[in-house]
Amino acid sequence: MPTFRSQVQNSFPDCLEVTFDEGQGTTPYSVVILTDLRCGLGREIYGNYTTTFCVTYAEVRLAADCPTKVRSRYGDRALQNETEENTATTEVDETETQGNALLKLGPSIAASLGLSRRAAREKTRKQQATTFSHRVRAKGDMKWDVSEIDGTDPLKGRYIGEDPLCILESDTPIKNIRLRILIPKRSFTIHSVTDNESGEAKALSLAKRRVLEVLTSRSLDQEGDGLIIASGALELIDAPE
């Protein structure tokens, strides 16, 4: 089994803990990616104040130093090919429909448009389809979305780690793999700010809260529209000739 050296850098490990390793069965040409992602409330001390914060959305990105194929992506799900659609037609009271239509248009407009008195049929269509919600969703280009189901709750818990994130395969030895965890600015949320001397939570107006969120997240590196909250690297140290 080849030897990989793993490195992880994390700006807010309380808030988002990441591990990055290769798994069983890894060869230089096929790397099993093991990632553990745990989220919770972050806690940082800024002078006389302690702030707790969280994120509501994160994107996991992988990149390799050579062209790779991705297999067994975690959070991947093929959509059902067949969907079911039920159509129902309902007869409604003619007088009532006509009255509503006239009321809506006004008598003169309705008359001028020649509204038919016989047009009194209402159709309703119902579509039934089972929907699945995933906290971790695989996307293309070696990316994964991580969020709670409604998209606004803070990330709290272990989201990735039960199974390998994916398997990367290549015709040439894969020497370097990079992992980055990005968050959009708007997903960084301050939960509370406490005065260290009195121990009391400070009341924050919305304006102050938003300014502090931008200020706090400014220390993170930016990539495109996202902020890199954590990154990791796997380096093959005994590459075959």
Added chain:
Amino acid sequence: MRQNDIEAFALVMDAQTEVFSELVDLSGLDPSTDFQGVDLSGIDFKESDLREFRFRGSRLDFCDLSSAMTSSRTLDGVISIFGTRLPALHHPDRLVPQTVVSMRINRRVKSRSINYFGSLRKAATAAVQGAQSSAKNDVLSALTSAFLDGDRIDEWSAKPSHITLLRSDAIYLREIREITKLPVTSILRAMLKLANTSINPALKTEFANIHDKDALERVLITMRRRAMELMPPVHSDQPELPF
């Protein structure tokens, strides 16, 4: 976090002011770059000077910008402004409601820039065809354009209920009146501009593209007739009606 950021954190926390732009000044953040792609929904921007701010990619839902100073570029590229009170028109470097409304419409219907007469035509078509998802936006745009074009601009700007109208299902005159609380005469004045386009020779080509032209004509005639019934007598100091 850098030392100056820690100091800025304390400055913002201890600040007595709640004015957004002053808080940003204290924080040392760059208003032209640091507030892009953030969620600023719900903030009251009272008395803020936002002329240097750029909110591209940000959400500004349910904000109050009515007493903020903005430039024509402040709201460029914002993701959404649902329920937001727009800047007052008395500021010299103002953002007129039409700009914001057009941004919203452009994003929703993915149309190209909506020109004035195009909106009026679409509003008339929508009135004929009945309520559609974008119909209220078209009516709204037509009304806003007409007001901005006419002498009723102050009256319109004083009532930011056009956002409510944008979010409603209103399409017909009665519903628009209930939401905007504008006098019937004001709404009709806007609609009359719409009606008047049919007798403007320069706009004949615009109407040539409407498929249901007969239906449109009927609506325009009805509108004019209704307007004649509802409009108050024209006084000598008021401009003559266009028909």
